[in-house]
Amino acid sequence: xxxxxxxxxxxxxxxxxxxxxxxxxxxxxxxxxxxxxxxxxxxxxxxxxxxxxxxxxxxxxxxxxxxxxxxxxxxxxxxxxxxxxxxxxxxxxxxxxxxxxxxxxxxxxxxxxxxxxxxxxxxxxxxxxxxxxxxxxxxxxxxxxxxxxxxxxxxxxxxxxxxxxxxxxxxxxxxxxxxxxxxxxxxxxxxxxxxxxxxxxxxxxxxxxxxxxxxxxxxxxxxxxxxxxxxxxxxxxxxxxxxxxxxxxxxxxxxxxxxxxxxxxxxxxxxxxxxxxxxxxxxxxxxxxxxxxxxxxxxxxxxxxxxxxxxxxxxxxxxxxxxxxxxxxxxxxxxxxxxxxxxxxxxxxxxxxxxxxxxxxxxxxxxxxxxxxxxxxxxxxxxx
Numbered sequence: 001x002x003x004x005x006x007x008x009x010x011x012x013x014x015x016x017x018x019x020x021x022x023x024x025x026x027x028x029x030x031x032x033x034x035x036x037x038x039x040x041x042x043x044x045x046x047x048x049x050x051x052x053x054x055x056x057x058x059x060x061x062x063x064x065x066x067x068x069x070x071x072x073x074x075x076x077x078x079x080x081x082x083x084x085x086x087x088x089x090x091x092x093x094x095x096x097x098x099x100x101x102x103x104x105x106x107x108x109x110x111x112x113x114x115x116x117x118x119x120x121x122x123x124x125x126x127x128x129x130x131x132x133x134x135x136x137x138x139x140x141x142x143x144x145x146x147x148x149x150x151x152x153x154x155x156x157x158x159x160x161x162x163x164x165x166x167x168x169x170x171x172x173x174x175x176x177x178x179x180x181x182x183x184x185x186x187x188x189x190x191x192x193x194x195x196x197x198x199x200x201x202x203x204x205x206x207x208x209x210x211x212x213x214x215x216x217x218x219x220x221x222x223x224x225x226x227x228x229x230x231x232x233x234x235x236x237x238x239x240x241x242x243x244x245x246x247x248x249x250x251x252x253x254x255x256x257x258x259x260x261x262x263x264x265x266x267x268x269x270x271x272x273x274x275x276x277x278x279x280x281x282x283x284x285x286x287x288x289x290x291x292x293x294x295x296x297x298x299x300x301x302x303x304x305x306x307x308x309x310x311x312x313x314x315x316x317x318x319x320x321x322x323x324x325x326x327x328x329x330x331x332x333x334x335x336x337x338x339x340x341x342x343x344x345x346x347x348x349x350x351x352x353x354x355x356x357x358x359x360x361x362x363x364x365x366x367x368x369x370x371x372x373x374x375x376x377x378x379x380x381x382x383x384x
Contacts, residue, residue, distance in 0.1 A: 079096050080096065080108050081093070081096050082094075110133075111124050114183055117183045135183075139153065142203065155206065156207060167207065170214040170218065171190035172186055173190040174186060182198050216235060262338050263335065
């Protein structure tokens with residue numbers, strides 16, 4: 001009984017687990033070294049080829065420059081093989097008998113994607129490193145207007161590539177803008193920031209706002225005292241200033257008053273306000289159903305007209321509308337040529353009359369002052 005009591009209680013899920021004396025706590029399982037790797041004897045697994053977007057001549061020149069170094073690099077470090085098919089215009093990667101990392105086939109796929117989008121060969125090979133990831137952001141279907149799309153895409157690059165360089169320095173990523181995609185290489189945290197900046201830029205939010213925010217975050221990260229605090233008070237808040245309803249109404253009324261004053265000076269009828277001054281009475285009942293277009297045509301008799309008559313009436317209506325629009329445009333142009341009210345210069349007779357009136361007023365003021373002095377003198381004499 002004493003032995004049973006002293007035996008430790010073992011979890012039933014770990015009952016058959018054996019001790020591993022070679023597995024100690026000081027071993028880093030995520031780190032891989034070439035000396036401790038065991039070459040697998042599994043069969044080769046090819047990756048499906050990816051069609052290249054560039055021309056076969058460019059592919060040949062590019063692949064010819066990096067084919068031998070990549071083959072040496074892949075055989076020595078990763079154990080993968082690459083194939084270039086100039087007839088079909090495609091590249092493919094496959095595992096070999098020296099492949100020890102099964103995930104490297106996905107890294108090879110990412111490398112082909114980057115090469116297909118015009119990334120430099122020396123830069124694309126860096127994707128084989130475990131600390132580097134890639135992201136291909138599609139921006140072609142966000143903006144429909146082509147001119148607007150080109151302007152916003154150019155906004156990501158900036159003047160002389162300054163905006164793109166700032167994004168690369170702050171996120172520690174490699175960014176390439178080409179066609180309708182943006183290729184990004186770097187750490188996972190930087191990929192998220194670049195994706196956010198690019199998508200916001202295509203949605204008409206300038207990258208400078210995000211760049212300023214990243215710069216502030218980088219400075220705040222240097223202070224260990226702020227590691228457990230919220231940084232919201234330090235980050236800028238870019239908001240549009242929305243006017244109140246009363247401010248909008250007052251501005252609208254001022255503009256309408258100026259237009260009406262100019263139209264009256266030009267001899268035109270003033271513009272009536274579209275807003276109903278009467279307060280609407282609340283009713284819980286829904287409004288009456290509006291008549292259909294066919295009902296209105298039946299009431300006016302237009303429904304029974306022939307096609308030629310309808311076209312003639314429509315042409316007449318269109319012509320009247322054009323005349324109204326033309327008259328309004330002419331009146332709008334005439335507002336700019338209305339002369340402002342000017343005060344005419346006084347004539348010689350008016351100047352003389354004003355001079356006489358001024359002299360007469362000065363004489364009257366002098367007489368009043370003289371009489372006041374005499375009265376004051378008399379009072380002083382009587383008191384003495």
